[in-house]
Amino acid sequence: MSDQGVERARAAYWRKNLRLLVGLLAVWFGCSFGLGILLVEPLDRIHVGGFPLGFWFAQQGSIYIFIVLILVYARRMDRVDAEYARDAARERADGPPDGTR
């Protein structure tokens, strides 16, 4: 059961990673290409301080969001890594005593 268990832990790790990636890349696309380019004209009608909002996203906001996206990814993956290490260690420990792995 240990081999299958480790296999399962690996598959779960990769699934969590992919789910996180898809979500973060959607935000990446949305803030840069979406708010900064595709929707820039309607957003420019809204002003925040001296900034037309679309222009702000294009030249400032998107860069801040990029940094936050990597921060979120690095933090979440630290947790996902730790979960995997725990699961994999447990599966290995549960394995047959002859240690076939």
Next chain:
Amino acid sequence: MDIRSWTYLIVGLTFAVYIGIAVWSRVRTTAGFYVAGRGVPPLINGMATGADWMSAASFISMAGLISFLGYDGTIYLMGWTGGYVLLALLLAPYLRKYGRFTVPEFVGDRYYSQAARVVAVFCAIFISFTYVAGQMRGVGIVFSRFLDVHIDTGVYLGMTLVFVYAVLGGMRGITYTQVAQYVVLIVAYLIPAVAISLKMTGNPIPQLGFGSTISEGAHAGVYLLQAIDEIHRELGLPEYTGTFVAGKKSMVDILAITLALMVGTAGLPHVLIRFYTVPTARAARWSALWALFFIGLLYTTAPAVATFARVNMIQTLHGVEYADAPAWFKNWETTGLIEFHDRDGDGVMRYSGDPEQNELRVDRDIIVLANPEIARLPAWVVALVAAGALAAALSTAAGLLLVISASVSHDLFKSIFTPDMSEGQELTLARVSAGAAVLVAGYFGVNPPDYVAAVVAFAFGLAAASFFPVLVLGVFSKRVTKEGAISGMLAGIGFTAAYILWFKMLGLGDASDWWFGISPEGIGSIGMLINFAVTLTVSRFTPPPPPEVQRMVEEIRLPSEPHREVAGDVRGDAPA
């Protein structure tokens, strides 16, 4: 002290620091030479990546470019930062987990093919030389402007310095020099930016001053961006913040160029290789975060500097009698970067969107270089900007030279021509090829090819259309085959190269002939899509990769465990 003495002092000091670091960090192993022994902490690597990435173009030219482009400058701001998200999420941790030394090496192992590796080597060398020529030229130009030496002398000085720390210290020397260079360049960039923001808007933070009101002069109390739009309208120019109007780029082109630059950034070998130098895949993720943070400091400041400088320049020059022009104008006039042609003979300088009436020609590079003088900052700040520009150019040049050196000694000689080399011999060869690369780069710096501007678009297009899809698919698909990858790379490069050659080098068409309105600068994004499509389609009809390659991909996806080199499993040469 005058500007010249300050410049000698500050540039001399920084150079002494770089040499000191080189001596302290010299290496004796190939792992030290290629990947700094994989012991670089994430924060340090982030700083080094910032200096590695931000070139003479980022430091000297970008704010000026944005200042002329207005909203369209977005392509550089988002294009050259958004790529780091792709890098952090899709490439950096996996390339680090793979281990080994170079990017072409990963391509060769993952696609179980020397042919794929050779294609990747030539892309890496071509991209790096394209880039490095511009850096060496930048070093020469900065020397000539600030220290009144000939451009060629400046190039030789830069070559000598890079030669010392790249050949002696390899990646380790380059890494720690880049850290020092990052500090110099960011300080040199921020001091004038803060001063000019404070002067124009009363807000010391340029990122906020950018959205504040002007504190004095004709437009006092008006928001800066509103004022610049008004000024542009009066002069008959398209509004600064205006989007997709006549005289600006189309939406499709902005989308395509931004995507090509982002994906190109994520595929540039000298950036990718920096993530081989950290200890683990986890460290690679954090390192990408630090890199973008340090790059973002400059990149969020640049558009603010662009706006301040534009307003300031037009206000201090437009409608002013030439006889009353400020001192900095006269200083920079001698360099030919700023020119006044009195068309109507009234002695008054006029700036206009109509080329028939415009009397001022302003080079984009002047925006950053003359900024301290325009803002009347002390001489030492001007000298610091010179040191910052040199740091930006030298750090990027060194990173690129290392890629060339590793490609030649490791990917060509060690793997193909002379696999029996000992480590000592390989290290010597790596040093020799780094030295040779410096000489070739210096040659291009002294004799710049006319088409440098055109080939920069080429470098990004090529990185986007060749490396990026093959690397991403190599990690995220186990089914992609050697045949798929090679035909995908060739199709992507072939298409992109043909399009750029057609429009930029052969001049066989103008903007009205562009496909879907996409300029040669943006065509790499289409080349990338073609690469993806061809790779996936061909892979479907060719036999799947051998099981050991599929196992390697599975291993790469897992978190780092100490003492296990992934690539070793495939080649069977790792410790059991």
